[in-house]
Amino acid sequence: MFELWVEKYRPKRLKDIVGQDEVIEALTGFVEKRSMPHLLFAGPAGTGKTTTALALANEIYGSEELVSANYMELNASDERGIDTIRVKIKDFAKTKALGEVPFKIIHLDEADNLTSDAQQALRRIMEMYSSNVRFILACNYSSKIIDPIQSRCAVFRFNPLTDDAIIKRLSYIAEQEKIQIGDDGFKAIAYVAEGDLRKAINILQTAFAVAKGKISPEIVYKISGLAMPEEVNDIIRLALEGQFLEARTSVRNLMINYGISAEDLVRQLHRQILQYDGIDDVKKAEIVSYIGEIDFRLAEGGNGDIQISALLSKIASIGRGSHASVG
Template sequence: VVRNEIKEFAGTKQLFNKGIKLIILDEADAMTSDAQFALRRIIEKYTKNARFCLVCNYVSKIIPALQSRCTRFRFAPLSRDQIEGRLTEVAEAEKCKTTQDGIDAILRLSGGDMRRVLNLLQSTAMSAEVVDETSVYLTSGAPLPADMDQILDWLMNHNFQTACEQITAMCTMKGYALADVLAELTSKIMCLENLDSVPLGMLLDGMSNVEHRLAFGPDEKIQIASLVGVFVRTREAISVS
């Protein structure tokens, strides 16, 4: 795409038109390094008649050679009020039946990203008659809050073998990714009022190691066992102290 379509579009000029072309590349951080280096050469070659706008979620995934040729603008996530108002407006215009817990679920899963809000609303409305909390979570593939409460209970109150077996069975049966479970689990343990800073730090440190290893694609069953081990060691440390 970079070497053909983008290069061809950027390199062509219209007769009697001195305007500058604007090329917008969304999700630019998903491009490979080779594609980004090819894009850099195109940007250098066609600066007279084209300008490039790169939209990305993670600027760290853009090669330094491209970053140095761009002016960076950072946009903060939208506020809840801004998203909820627009979400309600779109739902009414498209005649989507929504519930308040469904809207809250979309807001919670979107992380302030309006594109994700609209995509999640559209996907849920196409797969369910009513956009409620359960249908939103089932559509997104994120773990249900009730299931996360159960997982946290297994981690906090059951022995190593039982917790491993139950969590593995739930993730397998419901198709949960361990990375999604970790993200939801982090939010839940941060809200625990009876957890001191020392054990909280132990849990977060152990969970971050599990998440780091997951990024390299190891067996999830092994990482589930590692996650359970983090909680078991923390519980033992609390009991000793």
């Protein structure tokens, strides 16, 4: 049976969660007092919101039996209507908690997907059953949660994880699974994950299944559908030097060899141009502005090959000091 490592290595305790030290420190205080307000966890995907909610419940209740009886998790992406709030959540909130802790916990994941009517109904339930239940709302965008709910919650913002935090957790998993991977492999996974630990763990598991021996950066970028940063930098260098055709050939080879879409390649060019040392900030700003234009054209259905060529042409003109309009 194929077991997802994301679930297998999900931390059960707050102290095992990496990369969110300030949030964990505050939540540990709630555990010590056996009391907590309603909570709102906001931040990008894969930064530990759901894991933190479950770990908090484990620590507050202290046993799997009490967690099972007193903790309910719902995904608002699937159950986002007013009926879910009025029936399922209300029925759970009306009953008393088991054990010494006087409240139950309802965890609403993806809460920013709740409809406006559902959020108004939820607001009322939070008022009526505040002595009996605590809510943990997890969302990507807190601005989509209505103000009356936000004002009833302690808001915690989860930041994208640093590369060091991701590598720390991946190293632990690699050690447990006896995976052969070096520092360059870990760095490649962290680069691709962009602060998303869930994505990083899934990449590690996929690379382990594909690799015949040691996991190399080449394997990581191949299965992720991204080019190696060095190859993207070479494309930027060729374009800046005015070698437009050579840069375009390199792009086409990358898109064929890695199966990269034009949209993904544009985003990777954007990421690398910001780190590129060969040009000053003024030229970087001009290139980034044009990358935004190309990204919009692609989103509107523009031809990927033509738009990438236009972008390389613009970079070439900037590289030689020309500001002629392209496109």
